[in-house]
Amino acid sequence: MNARSHVFELSVENRQVEEVVSSIFHTLLLHRAYGKFHYQQEGTYQVGTLGFVDEDCDFIDFTYVRVASEELTNNMRREITTFKDSLHSAASASESGQISLEFFQRKRARWPFQPECIPWEVWNVKLNVISLNNEHDRQIFREQVGETMTEKVLYIAEVMNRHEYLPKMPNQSEVDLIFDTSYVDVQPYLHRVSYQINGPSSSSVSTTMRKFLKDTLAL
Amino acid sequence: MVLEIWHISLDINQCDVGAKVSQAGYYRMGIALKSLLSVTRVTPAYKLSRRQASNDYVICYRIYLGEPHYMFLGEDTNKSKVGSVPTPFGTISINLCYRTKLLISPQNTQKEIPFEMKHDHFKQDHSPIRNHVRPTTPKPCAFGHKRESILDSDSSGLHSEEYCKTTFSTSPCESPRIIGADNVVPHHQSQPIKIHLPGSSPVGDRFPDFKTQSLTLSSLFSAPEKPSGFPATHRVGAFAKNAIDKQSESSEDVPFMSLLQQVKKERVDKVDPKNLSGSKGTSSSKTESSKADTVDSVLSESKTSTSSQHSATDDFVMVELKTPFGVSDSNTDLGKFYQECQNAPPLCTSEEEQTLPETLEKITSQLSEFETQMKDFDDFVAELTVDAGADTSVDSVAKK
Numbered sequence: 016m017n018a019r020s021h022v023f024e025l026s027v028e029n030r031q032v033e034e035v036v037s038s039i040f041h042t043l044l045l046h047r048a049y050g051k052f053h054y055q056q057e058g059t060y061q062v063g064t065l066g067f068v069d070e071d072c073d074f075i076d077f078t079y080v081r082v083a084s085e086e087l088t089n090n091m092r093r094e095i096t097t098f099k100d101s102l103h104s105a106a107s108a109s110e111s112g113q114i115s116l117e118f119f120q121r122k123r124a125r126w127p128f129q130p131e132c133i134p135w136e137v138w139n140v141k142l143n144v145i146s147l148n149n150e151h152d153r154q155i156f157r158e159q160v161g162e163t164m165t166e167k168v169l170y171i172a173e174v175m176n177r178h179e180y181l182p183k184m185p186n187q188s189e190v191d192l193i194f195d196t197s198y199v200d201v202q203p204y205l206h207r208v209s210y211q212i213n214g215p216s217s218s219s220v221s222t223t224m225r226k227f228l229k230d231t232l233a234l
Numbered sequence: 235m236v237l238e239i240w241h242i243s244l245d246i247n248q249c250d251v252g253a254k255v256s257q258a259g260y261y262r263m264g265i266a267l268k269s270l271l272s273v274t275r276v277t278p279a280y281k282l283s284r285r286q287a288s289n290d291y292v293i294c295y296r297i298y299l300g301e302p303h304y305m306f307l308g309e310d311t312n313k314s315k316v317g318s319v320p321t322p323f324g325t326i327s328i329n330l331c332y333r334t335k336l337l338i339s340p341q342n343t344q345k346e347i348p349f350e351m352k353h354d355h356f357k358q359d360h361s362p363i364r365n366h367v368r369p370t371t372p373k374p375c376a377f378g379h380k381r382e383s384i385l386d387s388d389s390s391g392l393h394s395e396e397y398c399k400t401t402f403s404t405s406p407c408e409s410p411r412i413i414g415a416d417n418v419v420p421h422h423q424s425q426p427i428k429i430h431l432p433g434s435s436p437v438g439d440r441f442p443d444f445k446t447q448s449l450t451l452s453s454l455f456s457a458p459e460k461p462s463g464f465p466a467t468h469r470v471g472a473f474a475k476n477a478i479d480k481q482s483e484s485s486e487d488v489p490f491m492s493l494l495q496q497v498k499k500e501r502v503d504k505v506d507p508k509n510l511s512g513s514k515g516t517s518s519s520k521t522e523s524s525k526a527d528t529v530d531s532v533l534s535e536s537k538t539s540t541s542s543q544h545s546a547t548d549d550f551v552m553v554e555l556k557t558p559f560g561v562s563d564s565n566t567d568l569g570k571f572y573q574e575c576q577n578a579p580p581l582c583t584s585e586e587e588q589t590l591p592e593t594l595e596k597i598t599s600q601l602s603e604f605e606t607q608m609k610d611f612d613d614f615v616a617e618l619t620v621d622a623g624a625d626t627s628v629d630s631v632a633k634k
Contacts, residue, residue, distance in 0.1 A: 067271060
């Protein structure tokens with residue numbers, strides 16, 4: 016099985032990193048999360064409700080919608096902050112890095128092996144951090160990034176509505192193989208965030224692609 | 235200025251036969267709605283809507299059936315597919331087309347002038363254009379926005395109007411508020427949207443090739459000082475005014491009818507006015523009729539409850555006056571008399587609906603009846619002349 020992968024490439028200011036990544040990841044998670052499943056007899060289940068919150072960005076001219084789950088938001092924030100800090104600490108002239116949100120499903124393996132994780136969708140955000148000299152440029156750039164983000168969200172909406180492969184809705188016994196059931200108020204597909212800090216952007220693309228090819232072939 | 239157009243359509247040619255409506259349909263609809271949520275926050279119109287104010291500009295929306303009018307978006311537009319729900323019966327699609335150039339330039343307004351020309355000379359109700367594509371009147375989107383929708387909705391107990399204020403909602407408020415803008419007119423009844431099957435649809439009749447059904451929502455940007463440049467079919471002011479006029483007419487009908495009924499009833503119950511005038515004499519009745527206010531005060535005294543409903547009597551102020559020749563007990567009679575004069579009952583002939591032949595027949599029979607009684611009439615007239623002659627002779631004697 017091949018995982019679908021999508022790459023977003025953006026140039027951002029350092030202070031915008033967190034918001035750009037949050038905007039994209041939360042939009043993705045909104046689409047890839049359901050209300051909690053409450054299983055009943057005879058294989059039927061009820062799906063709980065899912066709240067949403069509008070989140071205004073401070074450093075981008077942008078508003079995004081996220082799932083109303085504090086726990087999920089905190090987890091994502093923690094991951095993204097770590098990425099941002101790593102990116103910032105890599106004191107390179109042309110900083111760039113990539114953070115990925117990967118949706119996967121587990122496959123039970125024979126004892127004593129761990130369950131196998133099979134990604135089915137990977138979203139990569141490749142960021143090129145720039146620094147601007149004056150406030151005027153920053154203001155213009157703020158709007159530009161907002162427009163870019165608009166395109167990205169439209170793209171996400173388009174991709175989501177292609178209705179490509181999604182793991183099959185599981186039985187009660189298999190729900191942990193598909194969904195992350197650790198949250199009380201939301202049930203997203205199993206996902207993980209990984210990041211990678213690179214040097215110059217040209218080399219990072221090839222590294223990324225090589226990694227993807229390797230990952231894909233490995234599956 | 236049209237900012238964005240949301241177009242929802244059902245294409246019956248694209249079916250996903252294998253999809254289960256109960257499961258795949260449900261989840262796909264969920265995804266489509268989530269996409270809709272996300273995308274509504276990223277368009278330029280959303281940013282504008284956050285800054286709208288009653289004294290600056292308001293954003294309205296209208297809904298219509300049929301093909302979306304993309305030409306109103308201007309030259310620079312972006313199209314995007316927001317949602318898609320493939321089902322065994324067809325594919326429901328949500329598409330967005332939005333204006334990217336938000337500046338109002340002089341060239342733009344000049345270009346839009348041709349669209350403002352009247353091209354529909356039919357009456358509103360009979361217009362072939364509007365019968366097919368009938369946009370609802372633009373309604374203002376609620377002000378402000380709902381930042382944390384879940385939390386806000388949880389905090390119940392908000393007054394409906396307050397709720398509207400804090401909600402950026404595409405649903406019309408129960409009582410749309412006017413913001414002093416001529417082009418933003420409240421419309422109390424939103425028109426029901428009927429989605430017809432392609433065969434019976436008027437749209438389908440008009441466009442035989444049109445196989446899909448669609449519903450369009452467009453966001454309008456309107457500044458209070460400048461009417462928006464839409465063609466006659468989209469002008470709200472005129473339509474809404476008509477609707478209001480109709481309403482006011484119909485509401486006025488009711489008290490008017492009740493008054494008529496009341497007068498009729500009183501005619502049956504009360505004194506014949508001829509007797510009144512006969513007993514009082516002409517001189518006194520003339521005096522009273524010249525003092526209309528006085529009489530009316532009496533009238534309104536007896537009709538206090540109805541005068542509030544009737545527009546004609548609203549003009550009068552109830553003043554307690556003592557008429558020079560009036561007797562306190564006879565006020566009701568006088569009041570009735572005045573009212574009879576003011577509100578003449580409808581003619582009996584107009585009440586009875588008769589066909590022309592019946593009327594003619596009746597007239598003929600009456601004429602023949604009069605002809606048979608002609609002798610009696612002649613005798614009567616002759617009698618009168620004899621009396622008159624006697625009177626004059628008496629008068630002349632008296633003068634002498």
